[in-house]
Amino acid sequence: MAIERTFSIIKPDAVAKNAIGAIYARFEAANLKIVASKMIHMSKEQAEGFYAEHKERPFFAALVEFMTSGPVTVQVLEGENAIVKNREIMGATNPAEAAAGTLRHDFAESIDANAVHGSDAPASAAREIAYFFEDSEIFSR
Ligand code: RTP
Numbered sequence: 778m779a780i781e782r783t784f785s786i787i788k789p790d791a792v793a794k795n796a797i798g799a800i801y802a803r804f805e806a807a808n809l810k811i812v813a814s815k816m817i818h819m820s821k822e823q824a825e826g827f828y829a830e831h832k833e834r835p836f837f838a839a840l841v842e843f844m845t846s847g848p849v850t851v852q853v854l855e856g857e858n859a860i861v862k863n864r865e866i867m868g869a870t871n872p873a874e875a876a877a878g879t880l881r882h883d884f885a886e887s888i889d890a891n892a893v894h895g896s897d898a899p900a901s902a903a904r905e906i907a908y909f910f911e912d913s914e915i916f917s918r
């Protein structure tokens with residue numbers, strides 16, 4: 778299996794819960810390496826651009842409002858099968874449906890405030906990494 782990179786966000790709800798370290802520990806326990814990391818507070822324009830694929834969806838305005846409601850951490854995770862592995866660690870979008878032991882089961886409150894984001898495919902991973910990080914900010918190891 779090839780080494781991949783994926784893009785991850787710890788969303789405002791999980792940052793507010795003081796869960797950054799607990800979530801980073803889950804990534805590391807699954808052999809995903811954090812090769813880039815920073816804390817930001819997204820602007821409305823930044824969040825709208827990031828979620829452009831959802832622009833026509835009924836939840837778009839609420840999603841942008843939530844994602845700009847407080848600081849988040851953005852990170853690049855690297856490892857074997859990183860994109861699918863991270864989605865498994867995260868659990869279902871709706872925490873009520875997320876399996877026990879997943880991040881959304883353990884840290885999320887609702888489908889809106891659902892603790893984490895993770896890229897869903899190689900093309901979106903590449904786009905999302907480039908949206909937040911310069912190549913010089915990523916430290917492959
Ligand atoms: P994410 O992009 O945040 O990793 O989550 P995802 O792939 O599991 O879900 P996606 O379909 O990409 O939706 C992005 C975010 O929009 C919110 N959402 N709300 N109310 C709703 O029906 C609804 N559906 C999606 C969620 O916060 C989801 O994470």
Ligand code: MG
Nearest residue numbers: 894895896897
């Ligand atoms: Mg998504």
